[in-house]
Amino acid sequence: MARSRQRLVLSAGMDSIGVALRRRPKPVEQLIRGLLFFCATVSVLTTIGIVWTLLSQSLLFFKQVNPFEFLTGITWQPQIGEFGVLPLVTATLITSLIAMLIALPVGMAIAIYLAEFATERVRSILKPVLEVLAGVPTIVYGYFALTMVTPVLRSIFGQETVGFYNMASAGIVMGILILPLVASMAEDALSAVPQSLRNAAWAMGATRLEVTFGVVIPSALSGILAAFILALSRAVGETMIVAIAAGAGPKFTLNPFAAAETMTGHIVRISGGDLSYDSIDYDSLFAIALLLFIITFGLNILSRKIVRRFGEGAA
Amino acid sequence: MKNTEMARRLSRRRNLGKVLQLVFLSLTILAVLVLGVLLGNIIDRSFGISAIEYVSKYEDISADGALLEDSDDTALIETIVLNLRPRTLDAFEAEKPLDQRTRVELLEILEKELLQPSVVRSWSLMESLFARKAVNAELQELWPDAKARWRSWVRAELLLGSQSMDPLYAGIRGAIIGTFITILITMFVALPLGVGAAIWLEEYAPDNRLTRFIQTNIYNLAGVPSIIYGMLGLSIFVRYLVNVTQGRTILSAALTLAVLILPIVIINTQEALKAVPQSLRHASLALGASQWQTIRHHVLPACMDRILTGAILGLSRAIGETAPLVVVGASTFLTHDPSSVFDRFTTLPVQIYQWTSLPGDAWRNLAGAAILVLMILLLGLNSFAILLRNRYRKEMKA
């Protein structure tokens, strides 16, 4: 972008000097600014799109089905007009809880190990492994749940207790999926604790472990908590693992070894089949999706609020 | 004495520490093992013995009653001509005359059209290698008529074949092409938009409420479950914009994926831009460069490697996505390979999902093989990203 320049004599004189320094319209700069701003606004459009879609279609659904029934009913059988979403919600909750039972302890253990004890060599192996685990497509995890975890569970607990499709397999594998997320976020939180705090504790004669549990973890608590909540949100929103391994067909049960369908699994099964637009089945999917969105969105906001509110040093 | 008491307590504390450290280490090793088990399982499923039963036996339908192994090409052709329906025969002849076909091709026709094999049971690699006796026993007992053949489910035919009702002949060609075209479009949409938005946010945007709103919004979008993006895609791209996208097409799928990975690309690019030191920008501006000149000639080149790596990782994520594409309407049965963006489509993960959901061992073996292909693809892509980053770094140093 060449601009021609005039060499000017150093002397006073408004006209000739003013021209040289004057603002020139730069159309290219303006154009680029505009384009870049547009790019940024696309993200806002996305959110508007999501909210509008979910709300408008759900509204159609709620015209035909009472929201209260929707939220409290324990049968989901569209054929007979029952649209109680609780079976799907409990299945989501149970699979997510099982996932948390795996991901939180193991994830924390790995995070503590990486942040406080690991040598460079261990880190250089472990971190890539975690990254690979995080990068495996969920469909592969689903396959793994169905073909490996379920048979193992069935041989441990017996084929009568554990169904071919069951929530436990899906939950366990979901835990493995989320494990790297918990580990890396918790490790970040632990590493962010200033070394001076550890030094102070060591100077008092505490062992390594006591320093970790007594000083470092409490300081990093908000970050760790935020990680847990974010992990839960991820588990709730997970689809393919439960779609393949947990079962098809909503069922209101608290037995983790039984088959049941989660909110996400239901959406993906129904939309994979023949679906006519604007039927009540079609609209019901959006109602479920709206509920799912509210739950995950709420969890995400909570997670960020915790980090901001309780920040560093407010243990 | 106080000292010995303290010493005893100290050693107890130390021991506890050591024990717990061991616990932590073992849990960590467990995580590594899980990865190994995952991979092992997939490989396990992709190879093994299959028990195949035939609808007809060659000896029963051949022209001279001889066995398959004893018949030469001419005899094979005779048998085919004898048994095949006239219209099917004409179709094959029109494609390529029978006497010009190789033995392999003739056998293919024989198998597919006349003998019609189907897999009644298949075993995994481990079972086939180490539990041979049990496998044989089961074979004898349940399927005495079946032929047991070693089968690698990962074979060239997998890559070349298209969707089929029969697991023996099904392939992922359509799925691979679908994945390829979809990702290409996703890339062309998401990358410019994402990098552009990040540049705006990091370099131009004033620190006001609008900017903060946009930033928060992007973080929120990054946490939205992918199936919700599928609903968005279904409602907006497939239905509302049907005149543009023509419905459940590759274009709709690609746009949905683009919107899905957009927040990730933006956040990653922002991180890359933040890492460029201010001193570089100041040096450029102090020479009388405009903001865009500074960004274009100095800031972007300085972090391009990170941007590219992040972009490729985003694309990796898009390649592996299943749920949103199922919702947007991937096909369960393609009649022909997609050739334009307005065609029906399927992608590799969706194909895997569909096969996994079908009953029968063979479909699951097939799914395992397809997963292997998918993982190799992703591995290649991520390695490419790392290579690209390293090469760019070397160029910068020169």
Place this chain on the structure above:
Amino acid sequence: MSVALSTKNLSIHYGTFKAVNSVDMDFEANEITAIIGPSGCGKSTALRSFNRMNELIPGTRVEGEVIFQGTNIYTSEVDPVELRSRIGMVFQKPNPFPKSIFQNIVWGAKINGIHTDHDQLVEESLKAVALWDEVKDKLKQSANSLSGGQQQRLCIARALAIRPDIILMDEPTSALDPISTSRIEDLMDELKKKYTIIIVTHNMQQAARISDRTAFFLNGDLIEFGLTKDIFYKPRDTRTENYISGRFG
């Protein structure tokens, strides 16, 4: 002698903090003017206001005028981008572009539309900073391969290549070793024949060595401003005298 740059009632605020308080200064052309004072006294802030680089720091507010070539540069008609091609800057920490030595010098000229022969421009600029002999065989190598002192000289050459009227230097040798420092100081005398130089330095001896005039800042106020030999040998204000004699720093 003519005035290259002058300020009238210049005040600079960072948010609520007043960093520079109502300063009037005239900088003579083709002279070296040094601005000295203890850290935090506002000298760098003032310097950055001369080419509107202070605008890069959010929350900065400027009152008063800075007059260059007859115009107050803080009016809305003046283009800061254009201004900075007339008033160049060298920073405390050398910040060459991560490009080749050749590219470093040529890039500024390219974007400013200076159409001289590039090879000639590079040779001229590098000779002006006494760097030519050291790097003439490795012009295509990365600027990062140079030592700190060489990099800073490269940055000066880079600033010279766009033919500015004034060069601002913000503690240009504070990050360098004494040998590099003295080499750069040696350049100054030659440079002032063609350019006007305003240099901020916390090194009093440096100011005494190289500058024609000196300004002494304290807590945002301009305490004294005059010929260097007057400031250092016959300071009029006790505060100046105390600073010069090292009673505070």
